[in-house]
Every structure is written in structure tokens, then in C-alpha cells.
Amino acid sequence: MKRVAILGPSTFSEEATRHFLGEDFTYVSYKLISEVFNATSSGETDLGVIPIENTLEGSVHLHVDWLVHEVDLPIRAEWVFPIDMNLIGYPAPEGRMDDSNPFGYIRKVLSHHVVPAQCSRFMKQYLSGAEFEQVSSTAEGVRIVSSLQDPSVAAIGTAIASTNYGVPMLQKEIQDHKDNMTRFLLVGKEASELKSSEDMKTTILVTLPEDYPGALHQVLSAFAWRRINLSKIESKPTKKKLGTYYFYIDIAGSLDSVLLPSAIQEIEAIGCQVRILGCYPSYPYTN
Numbered sequence: 001m002k003r004v005a006i007l008g009p010s011t012f013s014e015e016a017t018r019h020f021l022g023e024d025f026t027y028v029s030y031k032l033i034s035e036v037f038n039a040t041s042s043g044e045t046d047l048g049v050i051p052i053e054n055t056l057e058g059s060v061h062l063h064v065d066w067l068v069h070e071v072d073l074p075i076r077a078e079w080v081f082p083i084d085m086n087l088i089g090y091p092a093p094e095g096r097m098d099d100s101n102p103f104g105y106i107r108k109v110l111s112h113h114v115v116p117a118q119c120s121r122f123m124k125q126y127l128s129g130a131e132f133e134q135v136s137s138t139a140e141g142v143r144i145v146s147s148l149q150d151p152s153v154a155a156i157g158t159a160i161a162s163t164n165y166g167v168p169m170l171q172k173e174i175q176d177h178k179d180n181m182t183r184f185l186l187v188g189k190e191a192s193e194l195k196s197s198e199d200m201k202t203t204i205l206v207t208l209p210e211d212y213p214g215a216l217h218q219v220l221s222a223f224a225w226r227r228i229n230l231s232k233i234e235s236k237p238t239k240k241k242l243g244t245y246y247f248y249i250d251i252a253g254s255l256d257s258v259l260l261p262s263a264i265q266e267i268e269a270i271g272c273q274v275r276i277l278g279c280y281p282s283y284p285y286t287n
């Protein structure tokens with residue numbers, strides 16, 4: 001069975017990956033996302049799972065940076081998964097009940113760094129008196145809460161973590177929007193057989209030769225006149241020189257199509273550097 005590195009256990013990454021890949025894979029949990037990248041890069045696992053973008057938070061920049069700067073791992077698939085955030089902790093101690101704020105006794109909240117942006121309304125309303133402490137995953141927060149057994153310390157994470165670590169669920173679905181989704185990437189050195197998808201995507205990085213007027217327009221027009229749809233474009237610092245950027249571009253379409261390779265050739269012909277991060281099937285969420 002192929003081995004898949006995930007941030008875990010009892011995380012959103014684990015839930016999302018089991019839902020997408022099923023049980024024909026061996027899941028190997030790592031505490032840090034850097035370990036997920038390194039395990040996949042070194043061959044300790046065949047594949048790795050990277051949360052890359054969220055409806056409420058946008059790109060997870062740290063993970064994009066790793067994908068671009070630290071490893072050479074092609075993207076093999078992407079899928080989206082609904083994310084329901086839950087407040088997990090112990091009930092208010094006797095005498096600490098406050099009718100105006102049922103969670104006013106919580107002084108510290110532990111979770112992954114992307115979580116406050118996904119639960120900002122709830123946190124503002126009920127947890128404004130609590131300090132937020134970043135931990136390596138949502139599940140790690142729940143694990144620490146279970147070891148402390150202190151009602152003033154709570155976590156935000158998955159329903160599975162609440163069950164597995166035996167810490168009560170204080171409030172379900174505290175994310176800002178009901179339809180909160182995270183997009184996950186499957187990365188790996190070798191292609192894997194996956195269920196078929198009607199949608200193919202290609203991700204490229206484009207570095208402009210120099211900063212001149214209309215450079216980005218020229219790049220975009222190579223796609224526009226061929227009627228190639230871009231689903232995402234983000235400028236990111238090259239990390240080599242202040243004020244220099246590359247563009248991270250998600251393209252709807254496959255490298256096997258007639259038009260996309262010629263669009264890439266055109267961009268290269270105007271002096272841009274193009275790096276292909278992957279050409280892969282994309283899966284919408286299905287229940």
C-alpha cells in the first residue's frame with residue numbers, strides 16, 4: 001500500500017484525506033507540516049497532503065513557500081473539503097458561570113495559525129478575553145488541552161479530536177461561514193492512480209525578466225487570446241531581492257491540451273522563466 005504523509009492525527013488534513021483517498025493507503029501522521037514535506041521528499045512516504053487554501057483565510061502562505069522554495073514535489077491532485085471548526089474544552093468550573101458570555105471563563109485558546117481567520121466572529125464575541133496560542137495543528141491543541149485538564153484552556157479543532165482525546169465539545173461549527181472549505185494538494189515524486197476527474201488543472205510559477213510596464217499584461221494576454229481560464233493568480237516575493245516577485249498561477253486545463261503548451265512557450269519567448277508545479281486532476285467536494 002502507498003504511504004501518505006499527513007499532518008495529524010485527528011486533524012482536518014486526516015479527515016479530508018481519508019474522505020478523498022479512502023482506506024487503500026497507509027496514512028503516516030507527522031506533527032509538523034515541514035515533516036510532511038520532508039518525508040515525501042526523502043521517499044519515507046510516497047505522497048504528502050498539503051492544505052493550501054481556505055475560503056475565509058485565502059492561501060496558506062507558509063505551505064505555498066515550502067512547495068515553491070524548499071522541495072521539488074509535483075502536485076498530483078487537488079480536492080476541497082468542508083471545514084467545521086469546533087470549540088473543544090472543559091465546562092465552566094462551579095461559580096464561574098457568566099450569563100453574558102458562556103465562554104468567558106476561557107483564558108487561552110490553542111489552535112493552528114489559520115484558525116483565527118476562519119472563526120473571527122465567534123472569537124471576537126466569546127473569546128475576546130482569551131489569549132490565542134499557535135500550535136502545530138488543531139489536533140495538537142486538543143491534545144494539550146486534554147493533558148492540562150484545565151477549563152481555562154480550550155482548543156479549536158475537529159470533532160474527531162474531541163472524541164479521540166476525550167475532551168468535550170463546547171460549541172459546534174464556530175466558523176464564520178457555514179460553507180467554509182479548504183483546498184488540499186496531494187504531492188509526490190511519482191504519479192499515483194486516482195479516480196478519474198473531468199477537470200484538469202496546471203499550476204505554474206512565472207518570473208518576469210524585469211519589472212517593465214505591461215509585463216504582466218503580456219503574460220496574461222498569452223492566456224486571454226487563447227481563451228484559457230486562470231482560476232488563481234497571486235504575486236509572491238522571490239525571496240532573493242526586495243521588490244521582486246513571481247506569479248503563482250492556477251490554470252484550468254491540461255498540459256496535454258493543444259493551447260496551453262503554446263501559451264507557455266509564448267511567455268518564455270518574452271523572457272519569462274516558467275516552472276511547472278504540476279498538471280493534475282481537480283475534484284470538487286462530493287458527499
Ligand SMILES: O=C(O)C(=O)C[C@]1(C(=O)O)C=C[C@@H](O)C=C1
Nearest residue numbers: 011012013051112114137138182
Ligand atoms: O490543523 C489541522 O487540523 C490541519 O489539518 C491544518 C489546516 C490548515 O493548515 O489549513 C487544515 C484545514 C483547516 O483549514 C485548518 C487547518
